[in-house]
Amino acid sequence: MPGFSFTHLEFLAWAALWTVGLSVIAFVGGGLLGFVVALARVSASRSLRIAAIVYIQLVQGTPLLILLFLIYFGVAIAGFDAVPAIIAAGAGLTVYSSGFLAEIWRGCIQSVPKTQWEAAECLALTRWQRMTRVVLPQALRLATAPTVGFLVQIVKNTSLASVVGFIELSQAGKLINNSIFEPFTIFIVVAVFYFALCFPLSTWSRSLERKLNVSRR
Amino acid sequence: MTYEFDFSVLLPFWREFATGVWLTLQLSALATVLGFVLGTLCAIGRADGSPAVKWAVATYVEVIRNTPLLVQIFLVYFGIATLGVHVSANMAAVIALVVNVGAYTCEIVRAGLESVHKAQLEAADCLGLSRVQTYWHVVLRPAVERVYPALTSQYVLLMLASSITSQISAEELTAVANRIQSDTFRSFETYIVVGVLYLLLSFVVRAAFWGFGMVVFVRRRKLGTAL
Numbered sequence A: 001m002p003g004f005s006f007t008h009l010e011f012l013a014w015a016a017l018w019t020v021g022l023s024v025i026a027f028v029g030g031g032l033l034g035f036v037v038a039l040a041r042v043s044a045s046r047s048l049r050i051a052a053i054v055y056i057q058l059v060q061g062t063p064l065l066i067l068l069f070l071i072y073f074g075v076a077i078a079g080f081d082a083v084p085a086i087i088a089a090g091a092g093l094t095v096y097s098s099g100f101l102a103e104i105w106r107g108c109i110q111s112v113p114k115t116q117w118e119a120a121e122c123l124a125l126t127r128w129q130r131m132t133r134v135v136l137p138q139a140l141r142l143a144t145a146p147t148v149g150f151l152v153q154i155v156k157n158t159s160l161a162s163v164v165g166f167i168e169l170s171q172a173g174k175l176i177n178n179s180i181f182e183p184f185t186i187f188i189v190v191a192v193f194y195f196a197l198c199f200p201l202s203t204w205s206r207s208l209e210r211k212l213n214v215s216r217r
Numbered sequence B: 001m002t003y004e005f006d007f008s009v010l011l012p013f014w015r016e017f018a019t020g021v022w023l024t025l026q027l028s029a030l031a032t033v034l035g036f037v038l039g040t041l042c043a044i045g046r047a048d049g050s051p052a053v054k055w056a057v058a059t060y061v062e063v064i065r066n067t068p069l070l071v072q073i074f075l076v077y078f079g080i081a082t083l084g085v086h087v088s089a090n091m092a093a094v095i096a097l098v099v100n101v102g103a104y105t106c107e108i109v110r111a112g113l114e115s116v117h118k119a120q121l122e123a124a125d126c127l128g129l130s131r132v133q134t135y136w137h138v139v140l141r142p143a144v145e146r147v148y149p150a151l152t153s154q155y156v157l158l159m160l161a162s163s164i165t166s167q168i169s170a171e172e173l174t175a176v177a178n179r180i181q182s183d184t185f186r187s188f189e190t191y192i193v194v195g196v197l198y199l200l201l202s203f204v205v206r207a208a209f210w211g212f213g214m215v216v217f218v219r220r221r222k223l224g225t226a227l
Helices: A004-041 A047-063 A064-077 A086-112 A114-122 A127-164 A169-182 A183-216 B008-048 B051-065 B069-082 B091-115 B117-126 B129-170 B173-184 B187-215 B218-223
Strands: none
Touching: A004 A047, A004 A086, A004 A127, A004 A169, A004 A183, A064 A086, A064 A127, A064 B091, A064 B129, A064 B173, A064 B187, A086 A127, A086 B187, A114 A127, A127 A169, A127 A183, A127 B069, A169 A183, A169 B069, A183 B051, A183 B069, A183 B129, B008 B051, B008 B091, B008 B129, B008 B187, B051 B091, B069 B091, B069 B129, B091 B129, B117 B129, B129 B173, B129 B187, B173 B187, B187 B218
């Protein structure tokens, strides 16, 4: 029986690219949606705030696995046959990351000191100007470190896309395992791939955090 | 869209759903308790251990935090089998969850330990407390109390993440759902029901942690303030 070979490694490397691609989709989509939800969460309108809270609670209170299944089968029910796996996986991960990013960013927006909001108001800036010129630039500085940290979560969670048949690292690992059955070797290699993707991000996030703390001291 | 929702076919399966919920709770409770012990020991080792211990803990934490739980579960499941020991899927699931959550707990508790002020230790020294007494009363308990909210969130996430153990067919809620949907062909309805059950579970778990905190952290209950 042939063992783990260079061909398999090459296959895994290709799959790693798909993992990266899916992470980018999830981050961009989740970022856009999450930003809107974060703004709704701090808006002056009570009903918008409540809607955002409910959305965040729903997303954070159900496992990503269930979210993926719901979207996968939900789209099929809506009348689209044979949903491409990348759409289902991308949509599921987008919803998932938007729920968490919204909550992270809400924290950043709200931790901009209240005096800054008041000063902007005193200067007769409109609500829009106050947000874009005063609050968001300051919130952005606070947000970079936790956002990069959350990127690690996104990369790791793309592994669940394998349940809707999307071929990324974990699914590639399972496929290779089906043909040569050396699970331990294969998944060690898969884990090394994930580590190589995530560790630089974690380190980056930590160094951003350290820099921010220095400037605040 | 002409799909007709039909939840009634799922009614006969309520017993299975209940068993799934119960097993999810058991898995998460066991993993939480053991993971807390492992994580706290690691945090102590990281703070006060020898250089070798510190290095080992740091490596463990980094490896776990930078690889997906799914892969960790596969590694534990197949890794134990490679050693020639037979364990059930549920057992492997608990081991994987403990190893996973231990690393996160370690990081959280470490932050708590670092937040204990040096003057507190000196005060304990002046009062003639022994090393063990100092560690227990002055360092560990206030540290855990301070990071308790973060720990709670982590353990709620753990409960949700336990759904991933369905991939090695541990018989918890998600695995039950997978089986029921393939029996009834009512996939969407099944996962809606399970999604709602998880939502309820996360509220229940959060409430349980709040109640537990009220019982354990006497100072907080009596004064009503955070440490």
